Amino acid sequence: MAFNIRKVCTYIEETHIEGGKAGEKPIRMAGVAVVIENPWHGKGFVENLRPEIIDGCSELGALIVDKLCAVMGGSENIEAYGKAAVVGVEGEIEHASAVIHTLRFGNHYREAVNAKSYLSFTNKRGSAGTSIQIPMMHKDDEGMRSHYITLEMKIEDAPAANEIVVVLGASDGGRVHPRIGNRYIDLEELAQEKAAREQQ
Template sequence: MPDFPIRKTMILIEDIRHEGGPPAATPRRRGVILAVVANPFAGRHVPDLIGAMDDLKPLGLEMSDRLIEAMGGLDGIDAYGKGAIVGEGGELEHGALWHVPGGYAMRERLGESKAIVPSAKKVGGMGARLDVPLGHINAAYVRSHFDAIEIGLPDAPRAGEIVYALAMARGPRVHARVGGLTAAEVTGKDGLR
């Protein structure tokens, strides 16, 4: 059973009031939580990684709970995403381990959520940045919620580490006006519309 001890975590919350146009009646809140963990697979090829996803599930739940709390509670959170930056000695698959524990943890904690959790991952050194995509939690085709939040830490990932990230948002982009399916029109049956 692999172990992923945490070196550090970080939470970032931002409230976007405008994007050059008039201030929004309600600012858009975006948040992200990062966990820098040791990579138990660094420096070697392990053919079977599947079981490690179970080992990461408690981390996904803990991070989801902390981010929801930092966002001010569940009410209105309607977008999410996840990501990973794998440090030296690791491989992209070690970031892919986050798909189930990160994505399903947010879905469990946010309740009804049908849409796929958008994701990005890469291998990078200390200070690497990653744009974590955001999408509506119930309908992938809600254009007003297409967004990304940049993550990264100046001292991570070090060799033999992984940065796992979860991101959430409340509301559409501040000046969303490119049409398409609106959040009010979502049926939430198939994760697309």
């Protein structure tokens, strides 16, 4: 492993009731976070980040995907997915982005769940204990608003100033009681409204 890993953290939550009403089934969301030493920390402005990306991102992605699929009881149970990275306060947001915004990292997840959608994401700078949000969407359909869902977690002692937290998130369903439709309904309605205005 090209990246030095300090710890691996797993967060799981199951939602049974939303709005005072029980769901048809509990919705499980999970996040697997790996805390790594920032390989660019203390080196000043590094123009070329590619060597470290090539050396470490694929192996890191494979590691996290394996652990996350195990937590979810298998890749076939994952309907929504996303990713996030938080760099410590002495690093650049570009350092966080460098780890997660490469096909060497993300393709492990897409291939494991046979996904068609892109991986939604957040990347930011923060101190230890900062809130980490992992936005997710349906792995096969970016327009399914039922699966626009966010997992929030934190790690009390990470990231340190010289670290990066790298996270993948998963859900075995959408929100407990989705009822706002999908973007395709909006497109149809807007087209009908436009046609009606043009006929007036």
